[in-house]
Amino acid sequence: MTSVLxxxxxxxxxxxxxxxxxxxxxxxxxxxxxxxxxxxxxIRRHVAxxxxxxxxxxxxxxxxxxxxxQAVLTHLRKELGLSAYYVxxxxxxxxxxxxxxxxxxxxxxxxxxxxxxREAVASVFGDDREGAAPVRVTS
Numbered sequence: 001m002t003s004v005l006x007x008x009x010x011x012x013x014x015x016x017x018x019x020x021x022x023x024x025x026x027x028x029x030x031x032x033x034x035x036x037x038x039x040x041x042x043i044r045r046h047v048a049x050x051x052x053x054x055x056x057x058x059x060x061x062x063x064x065x066x067x068x069x070q071a072v073l074t075h076l077r078k079e080l081g082l083s084a085y086y087v088x089x090x091x092x093x094x095x096x097x098x099x100x101x102x103x104x105x106x107x108x109x110x111x112x113x114x115x116x117x118r119e120a121v122a123s124v125f126g127d128d129r130e131g132a133a134p135v136r137v138t139s
Contacts, residue, residue: 016066033098084097
């Protein structure tokens with residue numbers, strides 16, 4: 001019998017109880033919003049495939065980062081009607097479902113959306129980091 005652990009319970013991989021980052025990257029044709037663990041190589045894998053890191057925001061938990069990411073993606077898909085720009089075969093490093101056409105939304109607009117959602121989530125989580133700057137990731 002195989003047991004399946006939720007992201008908060010598992011001991012390997014990215015877990016919702018662990019610290020995480022939400023990132024905004026672009027390859028000039030598409031933008032991508034994603035989440036990963038703070039010690040993950042995920043962002044570096046995107047950079048190795050030609051993506052540029054625009055902004056990175058650190059969260060106390062993966063759960064909080066996931067809520068922000070999903071709210072942003074829901075807004076992009078349902079409110080703005082923007083579909084994923086890439087398909088899985090075009091992104092061997094993964095993450096195609098979180099992409100959007102760069103001609104449909106600018107980087108400042110997308111990051112503004114992320115910040116608005118992050119602030120709303122922070123108020124629910126009781127986060128006192130209001131006004132904190134995004135962290136810088138070096139490749």
